[in-house]
Structures are given as C-alpha cells and as structure tokens.
Amino acid sequence: MSILIRGGTVVNHDHSRRADVLIEGGQIVAVGEKLEAPGKAEIIDAGGLYVMPGGIDPHTHMELMFMGTVSADDFEWGTKAALSGGTTMIVDFCIPAPKQSMLAAYQDWRRKSEKAASDYSFHMAVTWWDKPVFDEMETVVKTYGINTFKHFMAYKGALMVNDDELYHSFSRCAGLGAMPLVHAENGDVVFRMQADLLAQGVTGPEGHAYSRPPEVEGEATNRAIMIADMAGCPLYVVHTSCREAHEAIKRAREAGKRVYGEPLIQHLTLDEDEYRNKDWDYAARRVMSPPFRPKKHQDSLWAGLQSGSLQVVATDHCSFTTEQKRMGAKDFTRIPNGTGGLEDRMPMLWTAGVNTGRLTKEEFVAVTSANIARILNMYPKKGRVDVGSDADLVLWDPTRSKTISAKTQVSRIDYNVFEGYQVTGLPVTVLSRGRIAWKDGDLRAKAGDGEFVRRDPFPAAHVANSTWREINRPRAVKRAGVVTP
Ligand code: URP
Ligand code: ZN
Ligand code: ZN
Ligand code: ZN
Numbered sequence: 001m002s003i004l005i006r007g008g009t010v011v012n013h014d015h016s017r018r019a020d021v022l023i024e025g026g027q028i029v030a031v032g033e034k035l036e037a038p039g040k041a042e043i044i045d046a047g048g049l050y051v052m053p054g055g056i057d058p059h060t061h062m063e064l065m066f067m068g069t070v071s072a073d074d075f076e077w078g079t080k081a082a083l084s085g086g087t088t089m090i091v092d093f094c095i096p097a098p099k100q101s102m103l104a105a106y107q108d109w110r111r112k113s114e115k116a117a118s119d120y121s122f123h124m125a126v127t128w129w130d131k132p133v134f135d136e137m138e139t140v141v142k143t144y145g146i147n148t149f150k151h152f153m154a155y156k157g158a159l160m161v162n163d164d165e166l167y168h169s170f171s172r173c174a175g176l177g178a179m180p181l182v183h184a185e186n187g188d189v190v191f192r193m194q195a196d197l198l199a200q201g202v203t204g205p206e207g208h209a210y211s212r213p214p215e216v217e218g219e220a221t222n223r224a225i226m227i228a229d230m231a232g233c234p235l236y237v238v239h240t241s242c243r244e245a246h247e248a249i250k251r252a253r254e255a256g257k258r259v260y261g262e263p264l265i266q267h268l269t270l271d272e273d274e275y276r277n278k279d280w281d282y283a284a285r286r287v288m289s290p291p292f293r294p295k296k297h298q299d300s301l302w303a304g305l306q307s308g309s310l311q312v313v314a315t316d317h318c319s320f321t322t323e324q325k326r327m328g329a330k331d332f333t334r335i336p337n338g339t340g341g342l343e344d345r346m347p348m349l350w351t352a353g354v355n356t357g358r359l360t361k362e363e364f365v366a367v368t369s370a371n372i373a374r375i376l377n378m379y380p381k382k383g384r385v386d387v388g389s390d391a392d393l394v395l396w397d398p399t400r401s402k403t404i405s406a407k408t409q410v411s412r413i414d415y416n417v418f419e420g421y422q423v424t425g426l427p428v429t430v431l432s433r434g435r436i437a438w439k440d441g442d443l444r445a446k447a448g449d450g451e452f453v454r455r456d457p458f459p460a461a462h463v464a465n466s467t468w469r470e471i472n473r474p475r476a477v478k479r480a481g482v483v484t485p
Pocket of ligand 3: 183238239289290
C-alpha cells in the first residue's frame with residue numbers, strides 16, 4: 001500500500017521546504033518535488049498544510065496503579081487520544097511496586113500495552129535497590145530494549161528512592177550505557193510540609209501547592225544533577241516546572257554536563273491560581289506533582305525552550321476521573337496526583353508557542369518530536385520526515401481552530417484542564433507507520449495497531465561527564481591505552 005502526500009510543506013526541526021512525500025510499507029521512501037505516484041497509490045492533497053513528524057510524548061502513565069487507584073486512560077484510549085491530537089508515539093513508565101522485580105513489571109506493561117493503537121516505548125522505574133535490581137537492569141537494557149531508568153525523589157513511603165539508591169542506580173546506568181530520569185522533588189521536605197499543613201487545618205487542594213514549593217524541586221534537581229555527574233551519566237529531568245529547576249539545568253549545561261529538561265504543556269500554560277478556585281472538584285482535577293506554579297515561572301520555561309536549555313514538551317498524562325479525585329475530599333494528600341493533556345499538547349503548544357512568536361514551526365517540531373527521538377535514542381526512525389524514517393506523520397493546518405472541551409475529547413475522563421481554551425493550529429490527517437490513523441475527526445486506528453519501539457544503549461561518548469572524568473582519569477586512561485603527560 002503506497003501513499004503520496006502531495007503539495008505540502010515538509011517541516012523538520014532543521015529545515016522546511018515544499019515537497020511531496022511518498023510512503024511504502026510503513027516507511028518514507030522519497031521526499032522531493034513533483035514525485036510520481038506508483039500505480040495504486042492513494043493520493044493525499046496537502047496543499048496549504050504542514051507535513052510534520054508525528055508528535056512523541058516522552059512521559060505518560062496508562063492504566064497506572066497509583067495512590068490507591070488506577071489511572072483512567074488505558075493504552076487503547078490513551079493512544080487514541082494521542083493520535084487524535086497529532087501524537088503518534090508515547091513513552092510510558094513501567095513502574096515496579098517496591099520489592100517487585102523489574103522483569104515482572106515489564107511483563108505487566110507488555111500485557112497492558114497490547115491494545116495500544118499507536119507505537120510506544122517504555123522507561124523502567126527504579127523504586128528500590130538491591131543486588132537483584134542491579135542484575136535485572138542489564139536484562140532491561142540488553143533484552144528488552146529499554147535504555148532509560150526513572151527515579152522518584154518524591155512520594156515518600158511509596159516510590160521514593162534515597163541518595164544512596166540514586167548513586168547506585170546512576171552508576172549502573174553509566175555502566176550499561178543507559179540514562180537515568182528523575183522526578184525531582186525533595187520528598188522528605190514535602191512529607192513534612194504536608195503534615196504541618198494538615199495540622200494547621202489546611203485540607204483542600206490549595207494545600208497541595210503549598211506543600212511542594214519551587215524550592216523542593218530546585219533542590220532535588222540540583223542534587224540529582226550532581227549525583228549524575230559523580231556517577232558519570234547524563235540525566236533527564238522530567239516535568240521541569242519552575243525557574244529554580246530550570247536554572248539548575250542551565251547551569252549544569254553551561255558546565256558541559258549532559259542534562260535535559262522536560263516542561264509539560266500544563267506548566268507552560270496553567271498557573272497556581274487554578275488551585276484557588278472555589279469549586280473543590282475544579283481545583284482537585286488540577287492536582288498534579290509538581291503543582292502549577294505562580295505565573296512568573298512560565299516565562300523561565302518558555303525562555304528555556306527558546307534558547308535550548310530545555311529541550312522537550314511532554315504531558316505526564318496520568319488522568320483520573322472526578323470520582324477518583326474525590327478520594328481526597330477530606331485530605332489533599334489523598335487526591336490522586338495527575339492530569340491529562342495528551343490530545344491537547346500539540347494544539348496548545350502551537351497556539352501558545354508558535355502563534356505568539358515564541359517558537360518557530362521548526363522549533364515546535366524539535367520540542368514535540370525530533371529532540372525527544374534524539375535524546376531517547378530512536379532518531380531518525382522516529383522524529384523526522386525523511387527517506388528511511390517511519391511514516392508517522394501529521395498534516396497540520398495552522399489556520400484551523402476549535403474550542404477544547406471534555407464533551408468532544410477522546411480521553412476517558414469527564415473533564416479537561418484546558419476546557420474552554422480556543423486553539424488555532426490543528427491536525428487534519430495523522431498517519432501511523434503509513435496508515436491513516438485519524439482524519440478529520442474520524443478515528444481509524446484500532447486497539448493493537450501500535451508496535452513496541454526498542455531503544456538501544458547510548459554511545460559511550462554520551463556518558464563521560466566532567467566530575468567522572470576527574471575521578472576516573474587513571475582508570476579511563478589505562479583502559480584507552482593512552483599515555484598522557
Ligand atoms: O502528578 C503526577 N505527575 N502524577 C503522575 C506520576 C508522576 O509523578 O509523574
Ligand atoms: Zn549503598
Ligand atoms: Zn513525576
Ligand atoms: Zn509522570
């Protein structure tokens with residue numbers, strides 16, 4: 001089955017040009033002017049549209065058992081929501097329960113993800129530390145094709161790991177050519193602030209924001225960066241939400257450290273006032289960690305995306321229904337943490353980023369797709385419109401508008417944190433490995449259409465940070481057989 005996309009403007013992160021795109025067998029086989037369609041090719045007229053690599057969301061939680069309940073979108077509906085908004089791939093987190101084997105958690109996630117409608121990949125979480133975890137990490141990297149390990153520095157008493165565990169695990173990542181990810185919040189301080197607030201009678205959703213100020217994120221981000229540097233590995237900081245965390249990342253990058261930061265579309269566009277809404281349900285639906293911040297932090301995040309000190313935009317899609325949120329009706333620490341956003345990330349970022357002049361259309365492609373594929377080591381299979389790449393494409397109309405509403409969304413939850421937002425810039429047709437997955441509101445992708453994407457270890461040069469080089473200079477020199485004065 002061939003498809004010829006004719007007359008569009010191909011937008012990659014580094015270049016745009018008028019070109020046709022020919023697809024065969026799920027891959028792009030030609031990009032150029034006035035391409036001829038082979039015999040039975042389906043022709044798609046893309047006149048006036050941008051032809052971009054499909055979005056990749058590097059951070060989602062489908063059907064996740066978390067805080068005493070299970071997130072409401074599963075792999076089927078989460079990926080369908082993604083496709084309807086121009087995102088053709090997600091990277092979800094396999095999260096072993098404390099003391100659970102990574103291999104068992106991986107089997108759980110393979111089973112849950114069989115019904116994915118779009119392509120997907122996994123990160124693996126390190127939720128405890130002991131010799132078996134050290135051993136299993138090798139299987140995860142070499143056999144399962146997962147090269148990233150997530151660490152929660154918050155959620156004390158549940159998923160949180162301490163500094164000793166971080167250093168062990170980061171060192172193991174360095175040895176395996178893998179990269180650690182961190183949820184950077186000081187979980188000990190959050191735990192203490194939560195207790196203090198509850199003791200003072202603060203039980204509503206606003207307490208969630210008070211208990212997790214930017215300082216707890218800035219401190220943890222800086223600590224994780226320093227530990228990664230000593231362990232000799234790069235670091236990826238998920239949901240970077242505030243100036244303090246961004247500045248720690250920027251400083252590290254200026255010092256030559258390979259540190260990446262991931263703002264969410266929610267933190268770029270929604271602020272702390274959301275928690276002051278008089279309607280408990282309204283505020284609780286927006287409870288996530290880190291919380292939405294005072295507006296001034298958004299300027300820092302946008303500046304990071306513009307200058308490159310922050311590289312990608314994600315959603316951390318972890319959706320809970322209003323009913324589930326009400327588990328915390330008497331105590332904000334029991335409100336399940338998480339929001340949705342998968343189907344809105346691309347239109348919201350186009351509207352708030354490209355239409356305002358903050359981002360070029362090429363930078364939009366970079367932060368929603370190409371940079372993610374490069375940082376997570378699946379480029380140019382994903383993240384590029386070029387010969388040999390998977391035909392994961394979005395035909396984008398920069399003039400088309402809609403008003404976001406839960407009434408018309410694909411996600412299974414009963415509200416939308418962007419309710420009422422007017423977006424301009426929408427997908428028209430979305431292709432997943434050369435098949436039309438979504439077209440003008442017609443969702444054609446089916447459960448099970450998605451494939452797992454393996455991600456191989458990073459090249460060795462990726463894991464040589466500055467402190468590690470100093471500490472290990474004698475060993476490194478000996479290993480390389482190099483004699484230096
Ligand atoms: O509140 C959030 N972010 N929930 C999902 C789990 C996590 O911390 O990423
Ligand atoms: Zn130890
Ligand atoms: Zn997190
Ligand atoms: Zn998350």
